Amino acid sequence: MKWKKGAALLLGAMLTVGLIAGCGNSADNGGKTDGKKVITFAAETTYPPFEYAEGDKYKGFDVDLSNALAKEMGAEAKFVSMGFDALIPALQGKQIDAIASGLVITKEREEKIAFTDPYYEVSLMMVVRKDENNIKSEADIAGKTVAAQIGTTGAMLAKEKPGTTVKEFDSIPNMLQDLQNGNVQIVMLDEPVARYYIQKMNMDDLKVVDIGLQHHKVAIGLRKDDKQLLADMNKALAKLKENGEYDKLTKKWFGTSK
Amino acid sequence: MSFNWSLIWDNLPLLLQGAVVTIQITIMSVGCGFLIGMIASLANMSRFKPIRLLVKCYVELFRGTPLLVQIFMIYFALPMVIGHRIDPYVAAVTACSINSGAYVSEIFRAGIQSIDKGQMEAGRSLGLTWGQTMRYIVMPQAFKAIIPPLGNEFIAMMKDTSLVSVIGFEELTRRGQLIIARTYGSFEIWSAVAIIYLIMTLSISQLVGYLERRYKIK
Numbered sequence: 522m523k524w525k526k527g528a529a530l531l532l533g534a535m536l537t538v539g540l541i542a543g544c545g546n547s548a549d550n551g552g553k554t555d556g557k558k559v560i561t562f563a564a565e566t567t568y569p570p571f572e573y574a575e576g577d578k579y580k581g582f583d584v585d586l587s588n589a590l591a592k593e594m595g596a597e598a599k600f601v602s603m604g605f606d607a608l609i610p611a612l613q614g615k616q617i618d619a620i621a622s623g624l625v626i627t628k629e630r631e632e633k634i635a636f637t638d639p640y641y642e643v644s645l646m647m648v649v650r651k652d653e654n655n656i657k658s659e660a661d662i663a664g665k666t667v668a669a670q671i672g673t674t675g676a677m678l679a680k681e682k683p684g685t686t687v688k689e690f691d692s693i694p695n696m697l698q699d700l701q702n703g704n705v706q707i708v709m710l711d712e713p714v715a716r717y718y719i720q721k722m723n724m725d726d727l728k729v730v731d732i733g734l735q736h737h738k739v740a741i742g743l744r745k746d747d748k749q750l751l752a753d754m755n756k757a758l759a760k761l762k763e764n765g766e767y768d769k770l771t772k773k774w775f776g777t778s779k
Numbered sequence: 780m781s782f783n784w785s786l787i788w789d790n791l792p793l794l795l796q797g798a799v800v801t802i803q804i805t806i807m808s809v810g811c812g813f814l815i816g817m818i819a820s821l822a823n824m825s826r827f828k829p830i831r832l833l834v835k836c837y838v839e840l841f842r843g844t845p846l847l848v849q850i851f852m853i854y855f856a857l858p859m860v861i862g863h864r865i866d867p868y869v870a871a872v873t874a875c876s877i878n879s880g881a882y883v884s885e886i887f888r889a890g891i892q893s894i895d896k897g898q899m900e901a902g903r904s905l906g907l908t909w910g911q912t913m914r915y916i917v918m919p920q921a922f923k924a925i926i927p928p929l930g931n932e933f934i935a936m937m938k939d940t941s942l943v944s945v946i947g948f949e950e951l952t953r954r955g956q957l958i959i960a961r962t963y964g965s966f967e968i969w970s971a972v973a974i975i976y977l978i979m980t981l982s983i984s985q986l987v988g989y990l991e992r993r994y995k996i997k
Contacts, residue, residue, distance in 0.1 A: 605960075606959060606960035609963045610963060613965075614965070629961075633963045668947070671956065672961070689947060689957060689960070690947050691945060695945075695946075699855075702855070702858040702859070702864050702865075703858075703864040704864050704865075704866075
């Protein structure tokens with residue numbers, strides 16, 4: 522009989538803990554703390570210097586920008602992490618309020634969501650192994666095995682090339698690992714991110730090939746029917762650009778003030 | 780929110796191709812897992828303690844760690860150790876087979892243990908060797924007992940193969956994910972993916988049901 526009592530106690534304790542933890546979560550999602558509106562920003566967080574996880578915190582340009590924008594609007598920013606391909610469905614499904622994930626404005630995306638005014642420009646580059654000397658230009662993508670992040674402009678571009686096998690990955694470290702292991706020949710990445718990984722993560726066996734692709738405009742993604750939020754955020758963004766706060770952030774994360 | 784049927788129709792061929800790949804990996808993994816599991820469960824009955832210990836370590840290691848972690852280990856970490864690339868298909872099947880083998884060996888063990896000890900003793904006293912008794916007397920009876928749990932393992936494996944999508948392997952789940960990344964139609968495509976999985980798993984349970992009926996009659 523003794524073990525039964527013990528088991529019942531344990532089960533009871535587990536249920537209690539579960540309930541308390543559960544309640545904690547739902548309070549978070551209430552939308553308001555201290556009467557302030559909470560704006561939930563989401564990103565795929567293997568994308569430094571735009572966003573990355575350090576310890577149990579998210580850091581990067583987009584994180585700082587989200588906080589600054591929310592502050593300017595008198596709200597509070599909450600930053601969550603999810604797969605890149607999940608961002609737009611999550612926004613449409615009202616799981617999040619805004620996408621701040623180095624998201625490039627494209628025609629296809631504009632059909633589904635609204636974008637704020639652009640806040641940065643990135644250009645697409647190729648990452649190859651250091652001993653690779655035959656991949657120099659965009660035309661060389663044809664016929665190769667290429668890794669790109671799922672749903673990104675890099676993946677879209679590679680798929681347009683004839684005879685190219687495109688492997689789409691969820692996170693960037695995985696595709697760079699696949700390149701190092703020899704499973705793919707090219708990784709498509711945006712410029713500041715490619716350089717960040719190779720320099721800061723000491724990936725000595727890889728190099729960046731600049732293919733001179735057009736600059737893409739990066740903006741924050743919002744729901745199309747969230748017109749008020751779009752107007753407020755554009756106003757806040759303009760303010761940050763005006764008062765020098767924006768320049769401070771670009772200097773901090775990209776080393777330049779664009 | 781409107782349900783866009785044409786999104787499903789347009790992408791159905793892609794999804795079905797993914798389903799074929801899912802069936803392939805499942806059959807390969809369950810087949811290899813069955814062999815590994817059978818060998819492991821027989822080795823577990825060995826007289827030599829080190830062999831039994833080895834089997835126990837194998838079962839505990841692969842049953843006690845997530846399949847997702849095993850896939851990552853085999854695909855991303857192992858090539859760094861052996862210095863040679865591993866094909867995603869090989870990595871996927873290897874991870875699923877070894878994982879499945881650990882469960883199957885436990886299914887076999889339970890099946891064999893469910894057969895009364897007297898059967899083995901009777902066989903041996905009639906002059907059969909241990910191997911003969913196992914093969915002709917214990918195993919056929921144990922096999923009946925393990926059909927239902929094996930069917931379970933088959934269904935579980937079919938769903939677990941969705942995990943190999945993390946190494947960019949384009950089976951059914953990954954196909955769905957890729958289509959959504961392009962069309963953003965998550966409701967439609969995930970519904971279609973779920974229904975395709977359901978059709979496949981229901982077919983397996985029908986097959987298992989048929990086998991159960993057949994072996995009970997005999």
